[in-house]
Amino acid sequence: MFEAIDRYVAHCTTLSPSDMEYFHSILQPFTVSKKSWLLREGELSTHEAYVVKGCLRKYCIDEDGSEIILQFAVEDWWVGDIAGLASQSPSRVYIQALEDSELLLIHRDDKERLFERVPAFERMFRLMIQRSYVVLQDRFVATLAAPADERYLHFLEKYPDIVQRVPQHYIASYLGITPEFLSRIRARLAKKV
Amino acid sequence: MFEAIDRYVAHCTTLSPSDMEYFHSILQPFTVSKKSWLLREGELSTHEAYVVKGCLRKYCIDEDGSEIILQFAVEDWWVGDIAGLASQSPSRVYIQALEDSELLLIHRDDKERLFERVPAFERMFRLMIQRSYVVLQDRFVATLAAPADERYLHFLEKYPDIVQRVPQHYIASYLGITPEFLSRIRARLAKKV
C-alpha cells in the first residue's frame, strides 16, 4: 500500500521510523471507480490525493459550458484543489476518475499537524507545488507560443503513457483545442508520415 | 528599508527579534535602473527578489523571437526564476526593470539556511508559491476560455495600478495578444462608451 508513496517521500527526505508510522497513520486509503468524482464544483475540498494506481483528471467548466482539463493524474502524482484548500472556499474544479483508481488521501488538518511535527514535509509539499508551478508555466507558454500541432507532438513525447490511457477528446481539452481540431491535426500528421 | 517586507512576513508568522535580525542580515538591498536586467536568458540565477519600490517584468522569448510576459512585479511582490533556481540550470527567462527599482535580494543558499533555522520561512515561501500557482492557473484558464477583450477588462479591474505604469504593448504580451489587436480592442471599447 505505502511502497510507492514511501519512495516519493524518500526522494526528499529521510524519516525516522516513528515519523514514518505517523505519516502512514494519517493517510486514508480510498478507491474511486471509473467516471465517479472525487470532488465537484461547489463542494468544500478537504483532502489532497496521492495516486497509487489509476488515472484521474482535474478540470473546470467555463462560462459557456465547455470543460478545460487542468491536470491528468496518474501513478505517483498528487491531485487536489489547491486554490479551494488554501482559501477554504467552494471548489471551482472537478476531479474525476478516468479509471478505477486507488488513492491515499491526506486531510488538510492532518497535513498541518504533520508539518508541525515533521517540518521536512512542509519542504516536500513546497517542492511538489514548485514543480507543479514550473510545469504549468511551461504549458502556459506553449499554449501562447506554439501552434496546436506542435503542442500535440510535445504532449505525445512528454506523456506517451497518458495518450494510451485517455480518450482523445480529453487530450484536446488539455491542449486547449476542440476535439474536431485535434482529429484534423492527427489526420494531417498521418498524411505526412 | 525593511518595513514593507517585515509587514509581508508578519502576515504569515511572528518572529523573535533575533530571527528577525538574522533575516534582515541575509537580505541584500539592490537597485536596478529602468530598462536594465536583473537576469537574462542563459545566466545562472542565484537570487530571488522582493520588490520594495518600482516595477519589473519577467518574460521569455519563444522560438520565433516574440516575447511572452510571465509576470509583472510591483511593490510587495516577489520575482525570480523559480525553474532555474530549483534546477540550478541556465535561466530561460529575463527579468527587466520597467522603472528604477529597489529590491531586496535573497540568495538561494541563504534561503536554505534560513529555512533550517526558522522553519516558518519554509512555510512562507510555500504559501507564496501556492498563491503564484493559483494566479497562474486562473490566468491559464482565462487565456483558453475567455476572448481577448474580456481578458483585457479583467486585467483592468485586477491590476488598475499596473495599467497606469506599464506601456500598452507589454500588457498585450501579458494577455497573449499582439499590440495591434489590443489597440483595436481599446478602440472598440471606447466606441461603446
Place this chain on the structure above:
DNA sequence: CGTCTATTTGAATGTACTCAAAAGCGGTGG
C-alpha cells in the same frame, strides 16, 4: 525640435471554431 519608440489604422490572411452529419468503436443484452 528632431529622433526614437509606442500606438493606431488598414487590408489580407490564417489558425482554430461552430454546427452538422457520418463513420467507427465498445460494451451490453437478447
Place this chain on the structure above:
DNA sequence: CCACCGCTTTTGAGTACATTCAAATAGACG
C-alpha cells in the same frame, strides 16, 4: 454471438477571432 445503443472520432462547409505586414500618427525624451 451478433445486433444495437451510446459515445468517440472523423469529415465537411462556413465563419470568427486574432495575426501579419505595412504605413501613418502620436508621444516621450534628450
